[in-house]
Amino acid sequence: xxxxxxxxxxxxxxxxxxxxxxxxxxxxxxFEFLGNSSGQPYVVHTNIYTQGxxxxxxxxxxxxxxxxxxxxxxxxxxxxxxVWYIDNVPIRVFRNYNNExxxxxxxxxxxxxxxxxxxxxxxxxxxxxxxxxTSAPFIARFRHFxxxxxxWDGSFSTAQCAFPSPANWWTSPIHKQLTAGKQGQMKWARxxxxxxxxxxxxxxxxxxxxxxxxxxxx
Numbered sequence: 542x543x544x545x546x547x548x549x550x551x552x553x554x555x556x557x558x559x560x561x562x563x564x565x566x567x568x569x570x571x572f573e574f575l576g577n578s579s580g581q582p583y584v585v586h587t588n589i590y591t592q593g594x595x596x597x598x599x600x601x602x603x604x605x606x607x608x609x610x611x612x613x614x615x616x617x618x619x620x621x622x623x624v625w626y627i628d629n630v631p632i633r634v635f636r637n638y639n640n641e642x643x644x645x646x647x648x649x650x651x652x653x654x655x656x657x658x659x660x661x662x663x664x665x666x667x668x669x670x671x672x673x674x675t676s677a678p679f680i681a682r683f684r685h686f687x688x689x690x691x692x693w694d695g696s697f698s699t700a701q702c703a704f705p706s707p708a709n710w711w712t713s714p715i716h717k718q719l720t721a722g723k724q725g726q727m728k729w730a731r732x733x734x735x736x737x738x739x740x741x742x743x744x745x746x747x748x749x750x751x752x753x754x755x756x757x758x759x
Contacts, residue, residue, distance in 0.1 A: 542558055542613070542614055542615075542655070542683055542684075542685070542686045542687075543611040543612065543613055543614075543683070543684050543685045544556070544558060544574075544607075544611065544612060544614055544681065544682070544683055545607070545608065545609075545610060545611045545612075545681065545682040546574050546576075546583060546607040546608045546681055547576055547608065547657070547679045547680060547681050548608035548609075549579055549608075549676060550578055550579045550673050550676045551576025551577060551583075551608075551676075551679060552576050552577055552578045552581075552661070552664075552665040552670040552671070552672060552673065553576060553659065553660065553661030553664055553665050553670060553671050553672030553673075554576035554657060554658070554659065554660065554661075554664065554672060554679050555573050555574065555575055555576065555586075555656075555657070555658055555660040555664050556573070556574040556576070556655075556656075556657050556681040557571065557572070557573045557574070557654070557655060557656045557657070557658070558572045558573075558614055558653075558654075558655045558683075559571040559572060559573070559616075559653075559654055559655075560616060560618065560651040560652070560653055560654075561590075561651055561652060561654055562649040562650060562651045562652070564593075565593050566592045566593045567590060567592075567593055567649070568590055568591055568592070568646035568648075568649045568651055569588070569589065569590035569595070569646075569651070570588075570589050570590075570616050570618060570623055570646070570651070571586065571587055571588040571589070571590075572585065572586075572587060572614050572616065572625065573585075573586040573587075573588070574586070574607065574681075575660075575664045575665060576664060576665060576679075577665055577670075578665070578670060582602045582603065583602070583603055583607050583608075584600050584601070584602065584736065585600065585601040585602070585603060585627070585632075586598060586600050587599050587600070587601075587625050587632070587633055589623060589635055589646065590646070591644035591645060591646045592644060594644065596739065596751075597635070597739055597751070597753075598737060598739050599633050599735065599737060599738050599739065600735070600736050600737040601632055601730070601731075601734045601735050601736060602734045602736055603627070603734065604730075604733070604734060611682070611684060611685075612627065612628050613626070613627070613628050613629065614626070614627055615627075615629075617711075617716070618646075618651075619711040619712060619716055620637060620647060620703040620711075620712060621636065621637055621712075621716065621717040621718070622634050622635060622636045622637060622717075622718075622758075622759075623635045623646075624719070627730075630726045630727070630729075630730055631719060631723050631724075631726060631727040631730070631759075632727060632730045632731065632734075632735075633727075633731075634719065634727070634758045634759040635753070635758060636753075636756065636757070636758050636759070638752075638753060638756055641752075641756075642752070643752050643753045643756070647699065647703065648699055650693025650698060651693075653686070653688065655683055657679060657680075657681050659672060689710075689711075691709065691711070718759065719759050724759055727759065739751070739754075740753075740754035
């Protein structure tokens, strides 16, 4: 999807572009863009839920003004991994370690959603900065949505969509792991623009870190 975010004073707003299945035990893959006061940077908030359980947040600043023009935000989800891309630069990978007991969303079909909502209880500086309604209306713009996906037709699609075949292009070896070049791009993005990683927040988890945090992700 190409997205142009809310310009000016967007504090308290969240623009979201995400995948989700229905119900309390839903799976979800998130891009959320946390607004900020004029002149302050947007925060890109990423998360993943499996069977209704999330708590896997990573956050980034951007290396451009996301309100000045449209930029490409892509979620690549296949049986091997989930990759979040911004303008074809990978910023995060979550690999499938389901066979080691680490939850991975591969049992439910997901729809694509977008929204713009009032989250001023947490979005900007932990909720300290509220929405300035005199700046309304708040407008985010979306265009050129492109879905290249395996259509979900019920539970049998779980195996059908994951079956390695030329028709299922997302299962080809080139999509099992990032190339060296893409890994270099991601290292640059994470080294320079990542501002929060749940895997480095030992205090939050009382030292009992989620098991995927000790696994190679890319």
